[in-house]
Amino acid sequence: MLNIKKPTLILNERICKKNISAMAAKARNQGVHFRPHFKTHQSAEIGEWFRKEGVTAITVSSVSMAHYFADSGWKDITIAFPVNILEIDEINELSSSIHINLLIESVETAFFLTEKITHPCGYFVKIDTGYHRTGIVDSDISLVEKVIQSANSPRLHFKGFLTHSGNSYQIKDKAALQNIQNITTERLLRLKKLYQGLYPEIIVSVGDTPTCSQLAINEGIDEIRPGNFVFYDVMQLALGSCKPEDIAVALVCPVVAIHPERNEVVIYGGAIHVSKESVLLQPSQKQIFGLVVRWDGNCWNANTLLGSITSISQEHGIISTFENACNLKPGDLVAVLPVHSCLTAHLMRTYLVQDGRVMNTMNS
Amino acid sequence: MLNIKKPTLILNERICKKNISAMAAKARNQGVHFRPHFKTHQSAEIGEWFRKEGVTAITVSSVSMAHYFADSGWKDITIAFPVNILEIDEINELSSSIHINLLIESVETAFFLTEKITHPCGYFVKIDTGYHRTGIVDSDISLVEKVIQSANSPRLHFKGFLTHSGNSYQIKDKAALQNIQNITTERLLRLKKLYQGLYPEIIVSVGDTPTCSQLAINEGIDEIRPGNFVFYDVMQLALGSCKPEDIAVALVCPVVAIHPERNEVVIYGGAIHVSKESVLLQPSQKQIFGLVVRWDGNCWNANTLLGSITSISQEHGIISTFENACNLKPGDLVAVLPVHSCLTAHLMRTYLVQDGRVMNTMNS
Numbered sequence: 152m153l154n155i156k157k158p159t160l161i162l163n164e165r166i167c168k169k170n171i172s173a174m175a176a177k178a179r180n181q182g183v184h185f186r187p188h189f190k191t192h193q194s195a196e197i198g199e200w201f202r203k204e205g206v207t208a209i210t211v212s213s214v215s216m217a218h219y220f221a222d223s224g225w226k227d228i229t230i231a232f233p234v235n236i237l238e239i240d241e242i243n244e245l246s247s248s249i250h251i252n253l254l255i256e257s258v259e260t261a262f263f264l265t266e267k268i269t270h271p272c273g274y275f276v277k278i279d280t281g282y283h284r285t286g287i288v289d290s291d292i293s294l295v296e297k298v299i300q301s302a303n304s305p306r307l308h309f310k311g312f313l314t315h316s317g318n319s320y321q322i323k324d325k326a327a328l329q330n331i332q333n334i335t336t337e338r339l340l341r342l343k344k345l346y347q348g349l350y351p352e353i354i355v356s357v358g359d360t361p362t363c364s365q366l367a368i369n370e371g372i373d374e375i376r377p378g379n380f381v382f383y384d385v386m387q388l389a390l391g392s393c394k395p396e397d398i399a400v401a402l403v404c405p406v407v408a409i410h411p412e413r414n415e416v417v418i419y420g421g422a423i424h425v426s427k428e429s430v431l432l433q434p435s436q437k438q439i440f441g442l443v444v445r446w447d448g449n450c451w452n453a454n455t456l457l458g459s460i461t462s463i464s465q466e467h468g469i470i471s472t473f474e475n476a477c478n479l480k481p482g483d484l485v486a487v488l489p490v491h492s493c494l495t496a497h498l499m500r501t502y503l504v505q506d507g508r509v510m511n512t513m514n515s
Numbered sequence: 516m517l518n519i520k521k522p523t524l525i526l527n528e529r530i531c532k533k534n535i536s537a538m539a540a541k542a543r544n545q546g547v548h549f550r551p552h553f554k555t556h557q558s559a560e561i562g563e564w565f566r567k568e569g570v571t572a573i574t575v576s577s578v579s580m581a582h583y584f585a586d587s588g589w590k591d592i593t594i595a596f597p598v599n600i601l602e603i604d605e606i607n608e609l610s611s612s613i614h615i616n617l618l619i620e621s622v623e624t625a626f627f628l629t630e631k632i633t634h635p636c637g638y639f640v641k642i643d644t645g646y647h648r649t650g651i652v653d654s655d656i657s658l659v660e661k662v663i664q665s666a667n668s669p670r671l672h673f674k675g676f677l678t679h680s681g682n683s684y685q686i687k688d689k690a691a692l693q694n695i696q697n698i699t700t701e702r703l704l705r706l707k708k709l710y711q712g713l714y715p716e717i718i719v720s721v722g723d724t725p726t727c728s729q730l731a732i733n734e735g736i737d738e739i740r741p742g743n744f745v746f747y748d749v750m751q752l753a754l755g756s757c758k759p760e761d762i763a764v765a766l767v768c769p770v771v772a773i774h775p776e777r778n779e780v781v782i783y784g785g786a787i788h789v790s791k792e793s794v795l796l797q798p799s800q801k802q803i804f805g806l807v808v809r810w811d812g813n814c815w816n817a818n819t820l821l822g823s824i825t826s827i828s829q830e831h832g833i834i835s836t837f838e839n840a841c842n843l844k845p846g847d848l849v850a851v852l853p854v855h856s857c858l859t860a861h862l863m864r865t866y867l868v869q870d871g872r873v874m875n876t877m878n879s
Binding site for chain 2: 212
């Protein structure tokens with residue numbers, strides 16, 4: 152029995168390792184390079200579980216995160232975020248000791264790096280194949296060309312084209328997801344073929360958990376960078392990327408009040424623990440902040456659904472239960488499957504593993 | 516000039532002290548006890564600014580937060596959250612050295628405390644006057660009576676009736692807000708009058724920033740517990756509780772990419788910095804995650820609006836700018852006024868004050 156008194160993020164090591172192993176095997180079987188995104192777990196120890204699967208190169212979302220993982224022995228890191236030029240000193244420090252890849256999408260940043268970079272590093276041109284968050288629109292060859300021309304330093308090595316098809320989070324149908332992957336692949340491969348004559352080594356890199364979990368990776372893709380699959384969550388469940396029993400983290404929370412007359416249970420566990428991320432879950436058509444399942448003292452059971460968090464404040468979560476408050480009482484514990492495990496893990500900062508071990512993250 | 520390279524929460528000390536001073540003066544002038552909620556700032560140092568205004572009693576939202584502020588010298592603390600009975604040891608430890616008030620809303624919790632509490636402490640019966648998050652519905656006299664009867668220990672002192680009218684966040688019109696305050700007051704005073712014969716010292720305690728900021732406190736209210744007013748935020752601005760220049764914190768973020776063709780600017784600053792809290796802002800009718808204003812290197816100017824964050828991921832914020840990306844370029848800094856300052860402060864963990872001093876919080 153774990154001794155839990157307040158909101159605690161529990162990591163199921165077995166499920167997590169199974170998720171890592173499955174994605175590593177998929178990449179191996181399809182012959183694509185696997186460069187997992189570590190922004191979800193942010194933990195050196197979980198990083199080691201990837202290493203055991205043969206992973207040697209990773210993706211992160213900030214310069215600080217790159218430093219943290221470099222300190223734990225990773226020597227090939229893509230910082231999958233438009234370069235923050237204000238951190239040039241930290242970038243130069245990193246590239247003096249390990250191999251890093253940067254993302255460039257503007258002439259200004261390319262010029263800046265050409266002038267200021269002090270050690271060899273790789274760069275990808277960040278391409279927007281339809282998500283419209285960041286990147287150069289794939290059809291804007293003129294800008295792609297200007298950026299490559301502007302990154303004119305013997306220390307800057309052009310590695311290829313990279314995208315994040317975040318639009319894969321906006322669909323709920325496998326055919327639509329396949330369509331996004333097809334368009335993404337086609338657009339990136341067109342760019343690759345255009346520049347391959349000049350740069351024979353360039354690759355195309357994609358990566359989002361819905362596509363990498365649900366579909367075969369398209370022919371021509373060289374590298375995948377999914378991250379969330381390490382834990383999965385209710386968002387991925389809603390998208391069809393995982394089953395309830397694939398979710399590897401749950402926030403265990405004390406029950407503090409019961410309102411059987413309106414089928415509600417109040418837990419100590421709110422926006423500062425699970426985050427304010429919500430998802431519209433079928434068939435209820437309600438915006439929810441987590442699914443609530445039974446906790447037996449050491450494990451949650453993903454198939455004993457008690458209800459969902461339908462309202463959340465700073466420290467309170469309000470669970471709408473299926474019936475009559477499910478016989479819960481103050482002092483009981485329940486487990487919340489988070490909507491967005493990356494944000495919950497970031498907020499909670501440590502994991503409690505079922506053998507009682509506390510695992511740290513870069514935020515501990 | 517402050518040296519900022521990545522998302523940094525700036526605290527404007529002058530505005531913050533003005534907000535504290537104004538609310539303390541209002542309470543004094545209206546003759547109500549001021550027991551500010553410290554969950555917004557979570558900082559011992561900001562606590563001292565309240566002490567200088569004569570504050571001696573405070574409100575917190577967790578047992579951990581009570582311990583933190585007890586350690587910095589506060590001796591009268593209401594934990595405004597339904598008692599988490601799993602933390603009974605921590606509660607007994609607190610009540611052995613300072614005065615604490617607990618919130619009870621169930622017979623089970625009242626029985627538990629009667630049996631387990633080891634030192635004198637106060638308790639309020641938590642009343643639901645219409646928000647329907649927690650508390651006993653005010654008309655359920657039978658349950659109120661059972662709870663008071665069950666809290667049958669010489670160590671448990673009945674202090675009165677407490678509510679949080681969180682429904683004040685659901686309206687945008689002063690008349691409706693006044694109506695909520697009137698209903699709340701009337702319902703609490705009815706209970707007070709009912710029990711005053713038996714317990715002559717009991718009080719009624721209310722507290723939410725919209726009511727306390729926008730309205731005169733109703734006759735009969737004994738104590739107010741607002742918290743957010745210390746910083747205010749875009750939510751309070753939308754509700755009419757403050758003006759832009761009353762907001763005391765802003766997240767300063769680097770610009771990393773520009774998309775003038777769609778009037779968008781990408782900043783390093785996302786859900787892990789500002790939170791995913793959003794608000795529907797008039798007149799745009801868009802759900803936004805922050806308002807973006809100019810940063811001059813040392814100060815933001817709340818009246819130089821550049822745009823708003825209309826989309827947010829883990830580390831990216833997408834600003835919809837008013838026109839042509841406002842001449843911003845990668846490496847520039849902008850200031851984000853947060854939608855919910857409590858969550859932003861919790862995520863950021865420290866404040867950078869304009870004289871360059873770093874102020875810690877309980878999460879540092």
